[in-house]
Amino acid sequence: MKRLATLLTSLMLMLGxxxxxxxxxxxxxxxxxxxxxxxxxTIDKITxxxxxxVLHLNSGAxxxxxxxxxxxxxxxQTAAGIATVSKSRSEMKVxxxxxxxxxxxxxxxxxxxxxxxxxxxxxxxxxxxLRPLGRGVFIVKMGQEARKLMNK
Numbered sequence: 001m002k003r004l005a006t007l008l009t010s011l012m013l014m015l016g017x018x019x020x021x022x023x024x025x026x027x028x029x030x031x032x033x034x035x036x037x038x039x040x041x042t043i044d045k046i047t048x049x050x051x052x053x054v055l056h057l058n059s060g061a062x063x064x065x066x067x068x069x070x071x072x073x074x075x076x077q078t079a080a081g082i083a084t085v086s087k088s089r090s091e092m093k094v095x096x097x098x099x100x101x102x103x104x105x106x107x108x109x110x111x112x113x114x115x116x117x118x119x120x121x122x123x124x125x126x127x128x129x130l131r132p133l134g135r136g137v138f139i140v141k142m143g144q145e146a147r148k149l150m151n152k
Contacts, residue, residue, distance in 0.1 A: 024075035
C-alpha cells in the first residue's frame with residue numbers, strides 16, 4: 001500500500017509538470033522484476049482505473065499495467081529497459097526467487113545472463129529457481145520478445 005501511495009504521489013508531481021515529460025524520450029516501468037522502456041512519442045496519455053495504469057497509445061491500442069505489480073516508473077533520455085514487443089503470448093512472473101513461465105504453443109522461452117550465455121530454455125510451462133544465480137540482470141527471450149529481468 002505504501003508503494004502505491006509513493007507511486008501515485010510521484011505521478012501527481014509528474015502530472016503537475018507536463019512540460020518536463022516532453023524532454024524525455026522513454027518511460028521505463030519496472031513490473032514483476034522485469035523492466036520495459038516505451039518511447040514517450042508512442043504514448044498519447046496515461047490514465048488510471050481501480051486496479052491498472054493504462055497507457056493509451058497513438059495507434060489506438062491500450063496497454064494495461066496492474067498497479068499491484070508496478071514497482072517503479074521513470075522518464076529518461078535513453079532506454080533503460082527492453083522495449084515491449086507484444087508478439088509473444090507467453091507469460092513470465094517472478095515470485096519468491098522463482099521464475100514462473102507459461103509458454104504459448106509453438107514458442108520457446110530462453111533465459112540468458114548479461115554475457116549472452118544461455119542458462120535455461122523450455123517450450124513448456126516451467127518454474128526456474130533464480131536464487132542460485134545471485135543478484136543481477138538477466139534477459140528472458142519469449143518467442144520474438146525480449147525482457148530484462150532483475151533478480152533482487
